Amino acid sequence: MISVEHLTKRYGELVAVDDLSFEIQEGHVYGFLGPNGAGKSTTMNIMTGCLSATEGKVVIDGHDIFEEPREAKRQIGYLPEQPPLYLNETPEEYLRFVGEAKGLRGADLERQIREVIEQVRIGDVRRRSIAALSKGYKQRVGIAQALLGGPKVIILDEPTVGLDPLQIIEIRDLIRQLGQTHTVIFSSHILSEVQTICDQILIIAKGKLVAFGGPEELESALRSPSEILLTAESSVEEVREILERVEHIAGVEIEEKPSGLTAVRLHTDAEDVHDVSRALFFAFAWRQRALLEISLKRAGLEDIFIELTEDGGGSPGAADTEESEASEL
Ligand code: ADP
Ligand code: MG
DSSP, X not given: OEEEEEEEEEETTEEEEEEEEEEEOTTOEEEEXXXXXXXXXXXXXXXXXXXXXXEEEEEETTEETTTSHHHHHHTEEEEOSSOOOOTTSOHHHHHHHHHHHTTOOHHHHHHHHHHHHHHTTOGGGTTSOGGGSOHHHHHHHHHHHHHTTOOSEEEESXXXXXXXXXXHHHXXXXXXXXXXXXXXXXXXXXXXXXXXXXXXXXXXXXXXXXXXXXXXXXXXXXXXXXXXXXXXXXXXXXXXXXXHTSSOEEEEEEEEETTTEEEEEEEEOOSSHHHHHHHHHHHHHHTTOOEEEEEEEOOXXXXXXXXXXXXXXXXXXXXXXXXXXHHTO
């Protein structure tokens, strides 16, 4: 449905999106998960034809977004991070305006407006001024305009930011519901939100795609592999021999250090990294070679996970994040 190939966006020295490639298939709900500044909005703005890319390509349903923007854009409905809502209009007027801009006219336009109002459940406020609506309702109006024109793909940039807890639940339900009729891509910096709504998760950090998969795949990726760093009072050859006796070593780099020391960086595919550090300890001891230092290093994904769960709150745990996120406003 959508193919993103080697997408890069530079702002001077800053690389906001760094050689991003992925495929979006029809019929799934995708979550773009990443800390603030990861490049989520930039990627979405490029995918929807609102921003140019420095390098790379976006193809939507066979149409290149830069070469055939009209055809490509017809397949996507977009709710940007800061939607351009016209506050002195009513939702109905606003939807009519957006619908006309999308080329809808007459009875078809009126029918689609009725349908999207129904779909996002804003019937009771459709003739009120948008300025008077709660943030949750404004967000629904934003989702309604994205649905106009019958696009196959709906792209929502951080649709739950700034909402209160009840509104968050409602918007999440709405996204799930949209997922039954549309391919949905939405971004979030809340891990638990993405885990509960999406069946495919893309983790983006510093403009790069660091993981892509279902929630279960992601969890196992978070568990392993891990890295172990150690310094031994032993020669490189001896270290090699000793490591051969230790199981679950998936990759190793050995470096000779001054004063007869050897530094080792190794990856393990063991379920429990402590099993490996214990085995290493005894393997070196058995050869009467001292381990001067041993430390466990988190896999890249786990660092991001921690950054995500700590974001906005300071206390780890996804549930806490959600609370602090919601109580911000
Ligand atoms: P996210 O949506 O994941 O929070 P963004 O895509 O908004 O991240 O931003 C990615 C990076 O690009 C950030 O470092 C941000 O400061 C930078 N950036 C975004 N837009 C611009 C711009 N117009 N000019 C310069 N830097 C930008
Ligand atoms: Mg953003």
